[in-house]
Amino acid sequence: MLKDPSQKYRPFPPVSLPDRQWPERILSAAPRWCSVDLRDGNQALAVPMNVSQKLELFQTLVKIGFKEIEVGFPSASNTEFAFNRRLVEEGRVPEDVWLQVLVQAREDLIERTFDSLVGAKRAIIHMYNSTSPAQRRVVFGKSKEEIKAIAVHGAKLIRDRLPRLQGTEVQLEYSPESFSATEVGFAKEISEAVMEVWQPTAERKMILNLPDTVEVATPNVYADQIEWMCRNIKNREALILSLHTHNDRSTGVAATELGLLAGADRVEGTLFGNGERTGNLDLVTLALNLYMQGVSPQLELGNLNAIREVYERCTGMSVPPRQPYAGELVFSAFSGSHQDAIKKGLAEWSRGQRTHWDVPYLTIDPADIGREYREVIRVNSQSGKGGVAYLLESEFGIELPKDMQREFGPIANDAVDRLGREVSGAELKAMFWGEYVERSAPWRLESFEAESKNGMVRCHAVLLQDGQPLALAGEGNGPLAALVHGFGQCGVPRFEIANYSQHSLGSGEAAAAIAYIQLKWSGGRTLWGAGVDTNIELASVRAVLSALNRSCV
Ligand code: KIV
Ligand code: ZN
Secondary structure, three states, X not given: OOOOHHHOOOOOOOOOOOOOOHHHOOOOOOOEEEEOHHHHHHHOOOOXXXXXXXXXXXXXXXXXXOOEEEEEXXXXXXXXXXXXXXXXXXXXXXXXXXEEEEEEOOHHHHHHHHHHHOOOOEEEEEEEEEOOHHHHHHHHOOOHHHHHHHHHHHHHHHHHHHHHOOOOEEEEEEEEEOHHHOOHHHHHHHHHHHHHHHOOOOOOOEEEEEEEOOOOOXXXXXXXXXXXXXXXXXXXXXXXXXXXXXXXXXXXXXHHHHHHHOOOOEEEEEHHHOOOOOOEOEHXXXXXXXXXOOOOOOOXXXXXXXXXXXXXXXXXXXXXXXXXXXXXXXXXEOOHHHHHHHHHHHHHHHOOOOOOOOOOOOOOOHHHHOOOHHHOEOEOOOOOHHHHHHHHHHHHOOOOOHHHHHHHHHHHHXXXXXXOOOEOHHHXXXXXXXXXXXXXXXXXXXXXXXXXXXXXEEEEEEEEEOXXXXXXXXXEOOHHHHHHHHHHHOOOOOEEEEEEEEEEOOOOOOOOEEEEEEEEEOOOOEEEEEEEEOOHHHHHXXXXXXXXXHHOO
């Protein structure tokens, strides 16, 4: 890398717009959506979709609710042309869906594009030519005037062929490709030249699409460019102003959001942001960003996993684990403090104490998009006691007392660390059982009986101590006190019960109960134990033995 990158690169010159209005606005309605998955997305695939994959993705896009779908570049190949024809001839396009097709401003290509649309109910003919200084210089070797002439010529070719599409409702779209790298003055000039030919009106608008073909600056610069165009272009009311961003600087969504604030009406993008290089605008993220602000995106994303599955199968791409909303790990929390906060937030939400969603770390309720709470917490070596406790409770109904969480959390973390991977709830439960419930050395319970007389309880227990039977008797004001006394009688260092709680592990008469007991020794040392039995008294006795056994290691 260069020590001084300014020798090779320079900052993008911003538009002068000191009285910009967009920073003061908020997004309060969904834009008009156009999916370009089957064109921009498809052309960026190492192996483009075949016709049946395109058909399946088309149907999914329709189901989501897209009313404008760019289905391809019909003049580019026979496959693209054939796909268009199948959609039209097999009546696969719902009445309210516009088939959008892309074409360059060239006569032969425009001819073929018109052929592909014959019989369509509704069509958007999208013409583009590139306008930035680099494109003018490097690709075309043409002046601004000559570039403008290409656009005007193409616009006329399209206008003159419109009568061929009898019975088709047509909208026209023009893109000065590489708009964001074009001088705004020239972008306005060329767009107005095309408008001059197509003569849009407020009743019969045309779409002016202003692409961020390659992101060259921060999103605020794109927003300024859009606001500048909205304010300066002639006959703005005859335009549907459209955005088409790519993601080269990783700000495609941000640029689109700011572009909408700046006055745009419509957006083009793809599911999960598939597209050239770093991708197109991710429509799912934009839609759900609106949703999490309480604005209906007017798209149905309630089963995001299914949409993702179709997308991955058809395109051969995969959605990264950290992709907003859709990624595998989006509703997982690895840090203990996050897990704890989520647990509390979800509990508050389920108690119905809040009218509006406000759960820490979860921007939306995963259930709204068909994802599950179960995915929220997983345990790895970074998880704190809260995450461990949440998993045991949510999956197995094991409600560890707070203080016991503090003891078991680090034990579980060390075990997970040794494994070097995440663990499932079942594995975590096995760790808990191994640490507490299944401890049987040196003492194992054979039998326990307690009887109460005159307010005093006497107990008799038979234990196996290192495999040898040991009878133990004691008395106290309850069975546990009697057991503690009994241990004292046979020379075990004195201890007392510092904490006790229990609950059932399921429902029904035969359900097991779990008891948690914390023992405290004279030096102040404390340890927890846990015992499980269908008899609650025996569960408690087992919990005492669990703690005692743990004290011997
Ligand atoms: O990125 C782009 O500029 C395009 C145009 C054809 C709209 O895809
Ligand atoms: Zn594009």
